Amino acid sequence: MFKQVVTYFTLLCFVISTSGCASYQFGRLPSPYVIDHPQSITQNDVSVVAQVMNCDKAVTTFDCEMCEKKIQPVFIVIDNKSDSTYSFAKGDVVSHYLTAEEVAKKCARSTMGRVLSYGFLGLFIITWIIFIPMAIAEAINCPKINSRMRADYADSEIPDATIGPGRSLSGIMFVPQFTSDDKLIIPLVDRATGERLLFRFRDYQMPFRNNEESMKKDKPEVDTSNKTPKSNISF
Secondary structure (H helix, E strand, O other): HHHHHHHHHHHHHHHHHHEEEEEEOOOOOOOOOOHHOOEEEOOOOOOEEEEEEOHHHHHHHHOOOOOOOOEEEEEEEEEEEOOOOEEEEEEHHOOEEOOOOHHHHHHOOHHHHHHHHHHHHHHHHHHHHHHHHHHHHHHHHHHHHHHHHHHHHHHHHOOEEOOOOOOOEEEEEEEOOOOOEEEEEEEEEEEOOOOOOOOEEEEEHHHOOOOHHHHHOOOOOOOOOOOOOOOEEOH
């Protein structure tokens, strides 16, 4: 009986220390310079990078299990070395993209979430004896962590913007989770002529995916058509 109590208490302490509002740490984003990304595509002196983060990279960067929440972070870099001015809009890439605020809400720390994570342990009185004082402390700590998370996610999000000659733009775009053979198309619109440059990225150009089968595919397609595709993510 004593051994069972010790085992239970040890397990409980482990769960408490590894879940909920215990900690939060925002990681480093990839380099914002095109030169550091060999997978970039260049058209008309405009270079674009799109890197889809795998599950491990997403956790390391955002301290959130985004794969479990069906969220796919995509790191984008746009470097305009042309004489033209281009506009970028997240809605042109994926109409149903997720804002940083929406993602932060899905990833927010919750004191009650810790209780639910205990499962059958939550049925024991001792769990609540330990949990109640911890919950009081975390009622103060959780909002602070969630506020930091919202700020970090918002700062990392790529904005809709106009990119002038010699300017660049970079950041994270959050989209619904991709399937195995998705293609990502990033359109840029010439502000003077209305012409669209379409930067088409195949799965094997997205190194964070770690998809070995994708490396066997053909070279990337570059589409300079003025027509807007019905969907910029192919399923």
